[in-house]
Amino acid sequence: MDSLIEPLTTPLMLVENMRVTRANQAARETLGGHIVGQDARVALRHPEAIALLQDSESGSVQIQGLVRPRSVWEVIKRPYNGRYTVVELVNRSSEADLSRAHTDFVANASHELRTPLASIIGYVETLADPEDEPPKKQRGKFLDTVLSEANRMQALVEDLMSLSRVEANKHERPATxxxxxxxxxxxxxxxxxxxxxxxxxxxxxxxxxxxxxxxxxxxxxxxxxxxxxxxxxxxxxxxxxxxxxxxxxxxxxxxxxxxxxxxxxxxxxxxxxxxxxxxxxxxxxxxxxxxxxxxxxxxxxxxxxxxxxxxxxxxxxxxxxxxxxxxxxx
The missing domain is CATH 3.30.565.10 (Histidine kinase-like ATPase, C-terminal domain)
Incomplete structure (x- = not known):
């Protein structure tokens, strides 16, 4: 069993009666060499992971803070031979960071577009109100603001499209x-x-x-x-x-x-x-x-x-x- 799991780059532990009997090098580097012989519930130190270990069925759970506060890991448990449990740890931190960055980007882009759009709508509604028509000089200022905010939105959309195009071909080395x-x-x-x-x-x-x-x-x-x-x-x-x-x-x-x-x-x-x-x-x-x-x-x-x-x-x-x-x- 040692020769089987030791070379693997994915952290793997073999658990018997809630105690870690074997752990490959990747698992020892991730959780520390002391986990061998330790209670698996102490080694993982997370309520959802502990609940998974205590369940008799196969399953998986995603937990945060296993190694570092913002790290995200998937804990996968598979019973083996009625006596042992194989516990696999998969690092999902990069995927979580990417998802978080995508969410932040969408939120920021929406905010950046919403601000000039709200300004344009406000001024256009004022200009379109027949009962509260502003003086000619003021109308000119309002229209200048609408044009300025529209240009700002256009510049933002163009930059968003440019960024998207650059990211789409960022792995293609130019050859000209x-x-x-x-x-x-x-x-x-x-x-x-x-x-x-x-x-x-x-x-x-x-x-x-x-x-x-x-x-x-x-x-x-x-x-x-x-x-x-x-x-x-x-x-x-x-x-x-x-x-x-x-x-x-x-x-x-x-x-x-x-x-x-x-x-x-x-x-x-x-x-x-x-x-x-x-x-x-x-x-x-x-x-x-x-x-x-x-x-x-x-x-x-x-x-x-x-x-x-x-x-x-x-x-x-x-x-x-x-x-x-x-x-x-x-």
Whole structure:
């Protein structure tokens, strides 16, 4: 029996008369080596798991907190030979985290859409009321608000669709050789627009070629340049640079000179709908999804996203990607 269960990666215990007589290495690593010889009810320490053990029939139960407070495990019990009980532990924590993340995402997306929609409905109802028709000047303000909120909803829907498309093909490595220099410069100018393009400073060490999806990489640059210009200090330059890395890679950096971001926000910036300043972000047309989209695109290109910021000095976003050597293309 030992030679049978020991190599298995799933935690397994053999229980006789409520006592753990055998446990494979995976079970010992999960619950501790002391469980061998211990009462199984003490080893599992959970009311529902104990109730399952005391039942004479086969069955399973999902419990939380077996190993860590937020961990989720399925305990499966199978009687064997009228004397023993085989107890299998299956880690369901990843599935639970995924389900929780999906639920949170739907709730956040619904909230983000509901807010502008409620505003639009409120103003339209006021404008449509024949008994309380506002003055012409006020009607114009109401219509401007309706248009602004509708544009905000449209931007949110577009970002949601973009995020969905990126996630759908995130495991497919792009295979098109791209001139990164021209792509970055073009996308940066598009992201800045004619009114802000004079604030851009380009610093390209040399020509770089990468394997990539041009539309996605342009989206990354546009998003980061727009953020840098929007949240950096007005009138201050934004530097867009390309430089080689030590391990045959390319480093794309976009740096602003502005108020910076507090250190406690940095680890959460790529979370969906996370904002350091919700009021300012919404006023500037932000959806809270931009950096989440950037992160997924960078990961698809086998890159790494790094954000560094110093309060009062500014923020630098760096993307490290593998460079395609020209000889490889030829």
């Amino acid at each position: 050789p791209l001139d990164l220099n021209s792509l970055v410069e073009r996308a940066a100018r598009d992201g800045a627009g004619p009114k802000r393009v004079d604030r851009l400073v380009f610093q390209f060490a040399r020509p770089f070629t990468v394997l990539g999806d041009s539309q996605q990489l342009e989206q990354v640059v546009r998003n980061l340049v727009d953020n840098a210009l929007k949240y950096g200090s007005p009138g201050e330059p934004v530097t867009v640079a390309l430089a080689p890395t030590a391990r045959e890679g390319v480093l794309l950096t976009i740096e602003d000179r502005g108020p910076g971001i507090a250190p406690e926000h940095i680890p959460h910036l790529t979370r969906r709908f996370y904002r350091t300043d919700p009021g300012r972000s919404r006023a500037g047309g932000g959806t809270g999804l931009g950096l989440a989209i950037v992160k997924h695109i960078v990961e698809r290109h086998l890159g790494r996203l790094e954000i560094d910021s110093v309060l009062g000095r500014g923020t630098k976003v760096a993307i490290r990607m593998p460079e395609l050597v020209v000889d490889e293309v030829e």
